[in-house]
Amino acid sequence: MTRSAIVLGAGIVGVSVALHLQARGVQVTLVDRRGPGEETSHGNAGLIESSSVVPYGFPRDWRTLLRLVRNDSTVLRYDVRSLPAYARWLASFWRESSPARLAQAARDMLPLIERSVAEHDAFVARAGLRDIVRPTGWLEAWRSPGPFEQEMRTARGVADAHALHIETFDAQGLRALEPSLGEGYAGAIHWIDPASVADPGALTKGYAQLFLRDGGAFARGDARTLAAVGKGWRVQTEDGPVSAELAVVALGPWSDLVTQPLGYRVPLMVKRGYHMHYASEARAPLVRPVVDIEGGYVVAPMRRGLRLTTGVELATRERAPNYTQLDAAEREARPVFGLGARLDETPWMGLRPCTPDMRPVLGPAPRHTGLWFAFGHNHHGLTLGPVTARLVAEQIVGETPFTDPAPYLPARFG
Known part of the structure; x- marks a missing residue:
């Protein structure tokens, strides 16, 4: 049977997750309140930073x-x-930025950074975005x-x-x-x-067009309506409810609007x-x-x-x-x-x-079957979108991940 997934968020990370799942035979519906690439993925500096091997510490x-x-x-x-809202987060960020912890963060991030340009290149070639x-x-x-x-x-x-x-x-x-x-x-x-990317928003939209061209679906909807229904997940969209076996939260800075009501306290x-x-x-x-x-x-x-x-x-x-x-x-x-x-x-x-430990949140939600997280990319969402999407997709379908996912798993926050 064909597996199905809802990917919440049509930024560079969500679109990349949708593409990688689609390539592995999963039927995907991409859901966002706006069009692809119209939020954070639109406004960055356009750098695919394969040289940024040390995270930005405190x-x-x-x-x-x-x-x-x-x-x-x-x-x-x-x-x-x-x-006041940042106080606890900044204290954790300070602690994680000690020389020893920052060096460990750099080692953990290196497998992702090293593959960042190559993963983009694969999508760019398929989508015809070399210009x-x-x-x-x-x-x-x-x-x-x-x-x-x-x-x-x-x-x-x-x-x-x-x-x-x-x-x-x-x-x-x-x-x-x-x-x-x-x-x-x-x-x-x-x-x-x-x-470097001359139009980051257009890059994400181009990836989204590739996803649609290959049979994917896109719907405008409110990610906050995500709910567990039976053995799957459902979200309300302008076209009606969409249900699937799996759900991936890739909402970038708005991810907590979905994860917190479900009981997760990701910092x-x-x-x-x-x-x-x-x-x-x-x-x-x-x-x-x-x-x-x-x-x-x-x-x-x-x-x-x-x-x-x-x-x-x-x-x-x-x-x-x-x-x-x-x-x-x-x-x-x-x-x-x-x-x-x-x-x-x-x-x-x-x-x-x-996140205060400068690593993205990638992997299964600890307390909900079929729920996956892909957010918290810090300053490197454009850089890491496709490569982190590959890692999440490999875990979802049971492939051997190209690198150990342990440093990025949601379970590290309890």
């Missing part, structure tokens, strides 16, 4: 912490009213010479340890590589292996971020995404223009947007990148679903 240097506490940084901003996925790598740019020199040594060690490819450039070499850049950077590290919090597109007034087009490390933002060439994506804002989902961080990053970036007029009517705001 800063442990007291000088950095003092700067962040002032709450005027483009790297991180916090909403004072939201801090928006570029083998450009990305640039890690530094404004201060001292930290840049230190980071170059660290980067070479990481590259050698993981067979990654890098090039380093001083200020003059960087402007020769990217003539669009003005003065302001002491140098940059070019991480060559990653890919999932959001890191908010913003983006804006700009016309370019530079003398040449920007070719590669540039991560301003000290500024905490990314400027990437997109179909719509230059997309500036901000760093982290700690604020709960219901708080109103605050564009202070975006405005500050724009002031820093404008002279270096030749940012021209804003192209969007209002800035976009999105939510990054984060």
Whole structure:
């Protein structure tokens, strides 16, 4: 008999889960309140980061912490009213960011990071999306010479340890590589292996079209109506109730709206971020995404223009947007990148679903048969969508997983 599944969430993770299950003979209905790729998967910096082998940990240097506490940084901003909601999560994040625990998190994440580009490549080839996925790598740019020199040594060690490819450039070499850049950077590290995406939303929509073309179904519905019925699961959609043997929660930052009523207390919090597109007034087009490390933002060439994506804002989902961080990053970036007029009517705001141990939540729900989790990808949802979907699909159908799923299982949270 053909197995059936409901996948809740049509972002990059949910669409990828649907594709991997479909490839294994499962009849899948993809359910979301909006169209595919129209939430977090639309608004990111477009990096498939196969070089990001160390997760983003909590800063442990007291000088950095003092700067962040002032709450005027483009790297991180916090909403004072939201801090009580984050208190326990931040304490866990701090603990998990100790050198030993962070090193273990990096080891656990490595099997996923290593396969991230290859898993995307397989979908990109099938979906005919080569025009928006570029083998450009990305640039890690530094404004201060001292930290840049230190980071170059660290980067070479990481590259050698993981067979990654890098090039380093001083200020003059960087402007020769990217003539669009003005003065302001002491140098940059070019991480060559990653890919960049010129339209992340279109990438997810393209994967979704591939899923539909191969016989999948999509329905608009409210994931919060998910309920166990008999030996399966049912969700209400605009087309009526949909039932299936299995259900996969892949709702990113909204996953807790489904899991908490079912009794699960996964420590999932959001890191908010913003983006804006700009016309370019530079003398040449920007070719590669540039991560301003000290500024905490990314400027990437997109179909719509230059997309500036901000760093982290700690604020709960219901708080109103605050564009202070975006405005500050724009002031820093404008002279270096030749940012021209804003192209969007209002800035976009999105939510990054984060766990304190910096690992996604992938695998069976401990207390419900046929319920599976695939969320909590931190800053790497675009990067890890297809590869984590493979791992979940392999577990669901009983294949031997390509890597040990233990570090990511929901049961680790009780």
